[in-house]
Amino acid sequence: MATGNANSTVRTSYRHGDLRRALIEAGVDLAREGGPAAVVLREATRRAGVTPNAAYRHFADRQALLDAVCSSCQALVAYSIEADQAQVTTTDPVEAARLRFRAVGTGYLRFALEQPGQFQTAFSASSDMESATSSARAGASGLTPFQLLSQALDDLVTVRLLPPERRPAAEFLAWSSVHGLAELFIDGPLRALPDAVKQTLIVRVIDMVEKGL
């Protein structure tokens, strides 16, 4: 095997340098190609040009690696949301808050459709409320997808588009709808729908949330 390395840099030293990061990156690639089930420890080490056991110096077991990959994938979701939010240019603060709220949904669902494997991986590992706010899962703004949604809802209250008494737990209602649609799209019965119809459904679901919240 020696320095046999499939990837970018050929390892010159005995030490890898940053194996932990390399394994996570390989895992993210695997997730893109085949979802969480494809995040295989041995294959990740293979791509990092390293023996399977080397992974155990950085991760307790495969699940720990998958957790780290999951966090990285959630950060990608955050970036996708931020990208959609950045396109809001209205100067009207009320309309801006409304559109930035909707952008959470569209960014989330756009990512789910563009990178289904990574999307599934992002929410495959069982995460609790604590890890939903971990900084490892944040985007450029330092906020996780969940926190981006919370903030958008707070802003909705600020501009009086959402009555304060309906604010509590609103993130779970909104998240449920959007996340459920993503699941139906990815491996649910809506998988085969033409893209235009999917886009229509996205708009309608977000309409429903906005109206029903």
Add this chain to the structure above:
Amino acid sequence: MATGNANSTVRTSYRHGDLRRALIEAGVDLAREGGPAAVVLREATRRAGVTPNAAYRHFADRQALLDAVCSSCQALVAYSIEADQAQVTTTDPVEAARLRFRAVGTGYLRFALEQPGQFQTAFSASSDMESATSSARAGASGLTPFQLLSQALDDLVTVRLLPPERRPAAEFLAWSSVHGLAELFIDGPLRALPDAVKQTLIVRVIDMVEKGL
């Protein structure tokens, strides 16, 4: 090994009798105990008191077995919905339609909370629109969970609680919300919530759907 059998009936003949059914039932048990990943072909054959390869006389591969188990689990979801719907006793047809619609959501989510493993398995295998209406996934009424939802929405239109122009694709909006909440409950950030809070969220999500549809 001979007639070594862990389950109910000891196999007396060389032939098993109904191995296909036995494997599916073992698979459903495994799903209850550990979700789709726990539906392991070899373990299912072990529980059926049979050699691993015997399964290949009835299923093309593990995925085929998992698909069958998935169908059985979806039937369980249908039964759960029907159970909740059966509790609606109002004589007022309008209120009855409304409550039967809500019962789709409560029955669905009650099953998700009571049998998370089977619930996840029910929607793990990638199903398309065709399999969502397969009779193997139906409950006592002969309807799949998806069809029960569609019927409830049709009834909502009949009693004029839902304008006909908003009927198209409404099942996907409602399903998204309820299914998404189930996912957040089972291995999302809402996993650790006390049961009472979960019940409140269920009511609120269904409220949102009813209001926003």
Add this chain to the structure above:
DNA sequence: GCTGATATGTAGACGATGTCCACATGTGAG
């Protein structure tokens, strides 16, 4: 009732995976 084709189950093997234990070798602190 016999016989042979077919359905069903068995036996053994292979490659892949996660993971364990023992060992080797860089690297940095003293």
Add this chain to the structure above:
DNA sequence: CTCACATGTGGACATCGTCTACATATCAGC
């Protein structure tokens, strides 16, 4: 310079899905 520790290697094991033979039970047709 040396030695402890961090990091990677090598080999092994159990389990899993699946393949290729092989064996036996059951039923159709004579």
